[in-house]
Amino acid sequence: MTGGIAPPIEIESIGGGLAFEVKERSGASPMSCYQCAKCSSGCPVAAGGDFRPHQLVRMVQTEQRQAVLSSIFIWQCTSCQTCTTRCPQQVDIAGMIDALRAISRGEGSAAPGTAVPVFNDIFLDAVRERGRIFELGLMAKYKLRTKRLFEDAGKAPMMLRKGKLPLYAPRVGGKDEREALFGRAAEGGDQ
Amino acid sequence: MSYTFFPGCSLDGAAKDYHRSTLAVAAKLGLEMPELKDWICCGSTAAHSSDPLLADALPAKSLSAAGGATVAVACAACYSRLKTANHHIAGDAALRARVAHVVGRDYDGRTPVLHLLEILCRDIGLKRVAAAIRRPLSGLKVACYYGCLLSRPPEITNFDDPENPTLMDQLLEAAGATPLAWPHKTECCGASFSITDSSVVLELGNRILSMAQAAGADCIATACPLCQLNLDLRQRDMERRFGCRYNLPVFYFTQLLGLAMGCRPDELSLDSLIVEPKALLEAKGIGR
Numbered sequence: 042m043t044g045g046i047a048p049p050i051e052i053e054s055i056g057g058g059l060a061f062e063v064k065e066r067s068g069a070s071p072m073s074c075y076q077c078a079k080c081s082s083g084c085p086v087a088a089g090g091d092f093r094p095h096q097l098v099r100m101v102q103t104e105q106r107q108a109v110l111s112s113i114f115i116w117q118c119t120s121c122q123t124c125t126t127r128c129p130q131q132v133d134i135a136g137m138i139d140a141l142r143a144i145s146r147g148e149g150s151a152a153p154g155t156a157v158p159v160f161n162d163i164f165l166d167a168v169r170e171r172g173r174i175f176e177l178g179l180m181a182k183y184k185l186r187t188k189r190l191f192e193d194a195g196k197a198p199m200m201l202r203k204g205k206l207p208l209y210a211p212r213v214g215g216k217d218e219r220e221a222l223f224g225r226a227a228e229g230g231d232q
Numbered sequence: 233m234s235y236t237f238f239p240g241c242s243l244d245g246a247a248k249d250y251h252r253s254t255l256a257v258a259a260k261l262g263l264e265m266p267e268l269k270d271w272i273c274c275g276s277t278a279a280h281s282s283d284p285l286l287a288d289a290l291p292a293k294s295l296s297a298a299g300g301a302t303v304a305v306a307c308a309a310c311y312s313r314l315k316t317a318n319h320h321i322a323g324d325a326a327l328r329a330r331v332a333h334v335v336g337r338d339y340d341g342r343t344p345v346l347h348l349l350e351i352l353c354r355d356i357g358l359k360r361v362a363a364a365i366r367r368p369l370s371g372l373k374v375a376c377y378y379g380c381l382l383s384r385p386p387e388i389t390n391f392d393d394p395e396n397p398t399l400m401d402q403l404l405e406a407a408g409a410t411p412l413a414w415p416h417k418t419e420c421c422g423a424s425f426s427i428t429d430s431s432v433v434l435e436l437g438n439r440i441l442s443m444a445q446a447a448g449a450d451c452i453a454t455a456c457p458l459c460q461l462n463l464d465l466r467q468r469d470m471e472r473r474f475g476c477r478y479n480l481p482v483f484y485f486t487q488l489l490g491l492a493m494g495c496r497p498d499e500l501s502l503d504s505l506i507v508e509p510k511a512l513l514e515a516k517g518i519g520r
Contacts, residue, residue: 066284085420085436119432120277121420122384126394133385142281156428157281164278168290172272174241183427193430196465203504205246205461213270222293222334226286230330 059106059144067140069133071101080124080134090114094124094134101137110145116155156187169223172213177206233355235265235346236301238294240310240457241273247307247457249501253486254306254348256500260364260493261356265304268294274313277424288327289334291317296339303345306486308456309423312381312389314345319388347382348486349399349455350391358406366494368408371516374488375412375449376400377440379459380420394418400453400485407492414447416440421462430469433462438470441478450512451481453488460484464506481509491519 060071074095081093092100092114100109109115115138124134142158145151151158163182167174180197184190200206243251258265275290291314295303305311321328321341332338352361378397386394395418401411419440422433441463444452454460464482471477482505490500497519502509513519 085422086432089432117429117432119380119420119423119425119436120281121380121423123380123418123420126384126386139281139284143283146282160424160428161278161282164276165282165286168273168275168279172270173244174273174276176241176245180427199506200246200465203506204248204501205465205504207245207248211241211244213272215270218336219272222289222336223286225334226283226289230285230289230334232329232333 059101059104059109062144063101063137063140066143067133067136069137069140070130071098071132071134071137073130074098074102074128074132075130077129079127079129080132083123083127085121085123086114086117086119090117094118094138097141098132098134098137101141107150109141110148110150111152112141113152113155115141115145116152116157156183156189159183159186165223169219170216171211172215172219173211175210177208178210234301235263235304235351236268236298237265237304237306238268238271238310238314240271240305240307242307242309242457246461247484249504250306250457250460250484250486253484253490253495253500256490256495257352257486257493260490260495261352261360263351263356268298268303270297274310276309276313280313280316285330285334287313288317288320289331292321292331292339292341293335295343295345296335296337298343300343302351303343304348304351305345306348306455308347308379308381309458311345311347315389317341318343318345347391347455349382349403352403352489353399358402361403361489362406365407365492367492367519369404369488369492369516369518370408372409372488372518373412373448373450374404374409375414375444375447375452376404376417376485377444377452377454377459377463378417379454379456380418380423382455383418400455404453404485404488407489409488409492412444412447412449414443414449416443419443421459423458423462426458426462426466430466433466434470434473437462437466438474438476441467441470441480442474442476444480445478449480450516451483451509453483453485455485467507479507481505481507481512483509 078095081095087093271294280287318341383394422436425432487500
């Protein structure tokens with residue numbers, strides 16, 4: 042080498058199955074990580090989880106599949122993209138975590154104690170149904186489904202008073218088209 | 233250049249004030265941006281953390297209907313999702329084919345997407361913005377807060393410096409305000425954890441407010457519905473939990489620009505702010 046930075050190493054092919062699956066789903070390359078922990082330094086929620094981002098990447102490299110997929114941290118990540126932006130090896134860590142969430146749910150391994158998967162389902166159902174999100178309806182459904190009826194009870198009236206919570210539900214046409222779109226996406230988009 | 237506006241779901245809901253103030257500022261500048269017909273939700277975090285293909289297909293459906301116009305976006309989350317889908321689709325022919333099958337029509341990933349901040353600073357230009365100022369925001373010290381998704385990741389958004397963006401600072405400076413140098417411009421507010429675990433938002437939001445206060449801010453300016461809502465709606469809860477007092481109004485940058493351009497407070501929905509800005513604006517002689 043005569044100066045310059047070497048391109049990131051692509052070694053998913055010799056990594057374990059989970060690293061390969063992450064790469065296939067998200068394009069992220071966890072095998073390129075050399076554990077500098079810059080991701081964890083900048084992560085706004087690293088302090089509160091069971092693992093920190095660089096540890097999670099290492100566990101993917103070493104095929105600790107069950108521990109990774111049942112980690113609560115993957116559901117605490119706010120997708121702020123700080124890790125991805127700062128990684129010196131261009132590992133898309135936020136993309137990796139997206140892939141891990143999907144795999145975790147697919148295998149029924151999601152950690153108990155997170156309401157995020159339920160929220161995501163309700164959100165996407167609403168998009169399929171109406172095309173747009175109706176916040177009041179979304180909140181009501183979420184509260185009923187998670188039985189968190191009284192959490193933040195004072196917020197909705199305050200938002201209503203301030204005109205921040207319209208009572209009118211938006212809806213765009215093309216519901217059949219959207220149903221078909223969601224169906225084809227679930228099948229992987231292959232013709 | 234012609235624009236079409238993608239407001240996104242929040243701007244028809246909790247961020248109606250952002251919507252209204254955006255249109256008011258656009259009118260003052262003669263900026264025409266008719267709403268994109270039949271746009272649908274960008275899918276937000278729910279889509280990209282569930283199914284990457286759906287997360288690209290939902291934006292593709294809206295973007296493929298733009299008919300050659302540049303899509304103007306106000307919400308940072310929509311902006312991020314639309315630009316990410318473009319990045320994926322334009323750079324991967326196989327994915328483009330899969331998305332085309334899912335959406336039911338081909339889309340090349342090349343509809344330009346710009347945030348309002350980019351349009352005002354770069355397309356309209358600071359000179360034209362400055363020329364539209366009628367009541368400068370003199371003496372108003374503003375902490376410009378960009379949040380996560382405008383500037384990150386830079387390969388996708390190509391917005392501004394990812395660690396120290398300045399587009400909003402430049403605009404508000406052109407409007408006569410004093411933007412502050414402060415280190416939490418792009419820290420995360422906790423976003424949709426506002427619903428699923430609000431303790432995250434209290435913790436992260438408190439760090440942002442305390443840093444803004446330490447920098448000497450009179451108020452905060454935002455460019456994202458969730459940033460605004462989290463810092464405004466939950467500010468009293470943060471004060472209670474952490475035993476401090478902020479009383480920092482959290483504006484959309486369009487509300488501040490609108491005030492400087494001579495818009496009436498009702499055109500900017502100032503009364504929808506939870507932390508009352510009235511005393512501050514009166515003390516600074518703004519909006520009179």
